[in-house]
Amino acid sequence: MISNAFQDPTSAAAFQTAAWAFWVLTGLCLGSFSNVVIHRLPRGRSLVRPGSHCPRCRRPVAFYDNVPVLSWLLLRGRCRHCEKPISWRYPLVELLGGLLAAAVWRHWEGQWAWAAAALAALIALLCVAFIDCDTFLIPDELSLGLAAAGILLSPLNAGLGGAFWGRLGASVGGAVFGLALCWGVAAAGEKLFKREAMGAGDVKLLAGVGAWTGALGAFDTLMLASFVGAGYGVWLLASGRIKRQEPIPFGPYLSLGAMITFFYKLPLGFPFNL
Numbered sequence: 001m002i003s004n005a006f007q008d009p010t011s012a013a014a015f016q017t018a019a020w021a022f023w024v025l026t027g028l029c030l031g032s033f034s035n036v037v038i039h040r041l042p043r044g045r046s047l048v049r050p051g052s053h054c055p056r057c058r059r060p061v062a063f064y065d066n067v068p069v070l071s072w073l074l075l076r077g078r079c080r081h082c083e084k085p086i087s088w089r090y091p092l093v094e095l096l097g098g099l100l101a102a103a104v105w106r107h108w109e110g111q112w113a114w115a116a117a118a119l120a121a122l123i124a125l126l127c128v129a130f131i132d133c134d135t136f137l138i139p140d141e142l143s144l145g146l147a148a149a150g151i152l153l154s155p156l157n158a159g160l161g162g163a164f165w166g167r168l169g170a171s172v173g174g175a176v177f178g179l180a181l182c183w184g185v186a187a188a189g190e191k192l193f194k195r196e197a198m199g200a201g202d203v204k205l206l207a208g209v210g211a212w213t214g215a216l217g218a219f220d221t222l223m224l225a226s227f228v229g230a231g232y233g234v235w236l237l238a239s240g241r242i243k244r245q246e247p248i249p250f251g252p253y254l255s256l257g258a259m260i261t262f263f264y265k266l267p268l269g270f271p272f273n274l
Ligand SMILES: [Zn+2]
Pocket: 054, 055, 056, 057, 058, 059, 079, 080, 081, 082, 083, 084
């Protein structure tokens, strides 16, 4: 008798578990790669060569010391050779990569192509958040890359609604709307407060986000980012952690807002979705 693996309940469950493990492990590895991107992209260094090495003693990191999260825990956050501490941010970014992959697969289980595309975009947003925190810059490779990839992959994006041309149109429209909206708000903010609140990097990033989430998603992302960013900024000021004129990067809030908008349609687009 010929058995079909997908009709046999035990194999189907095993396949499901294997798929979950595959996505979470992929996410952890992408998180590990994000650490490389976050460190090297703003410095204009190659993302491939040389391989991972300790930033202090320059010795290469062996593959068994490069297992996401686990190696950091086993080495108790220290380099095997020079024993200098390795920032907790490395395992955090790896863990976030794994969590994003789990969230993607929970949301779009079975949709392999779209899940891969969405995860790549979310990983790019993760890199943007940390790079902007470190450098106050958002590399064009990530913001414009998101815009280009979002438009190219829009036929896979069921969240944009419609069929091929509808999705493509919604993606291009979302990018243009995101760009115009963020530019408008940035220009108005500069006039009002006489200082730059958002930079060109933020404007290009919201165009990238719009290409994936559509116009309403870009709007929701900016609203969410403003709420969370303003709230956090007020808390920083009130607790005396920053001074009034000290700039805080906006990219991390845009990235966070975009990540939420990727999964959930919010009622924040209220004036437009009546
Ligand atoms: Zn070292």
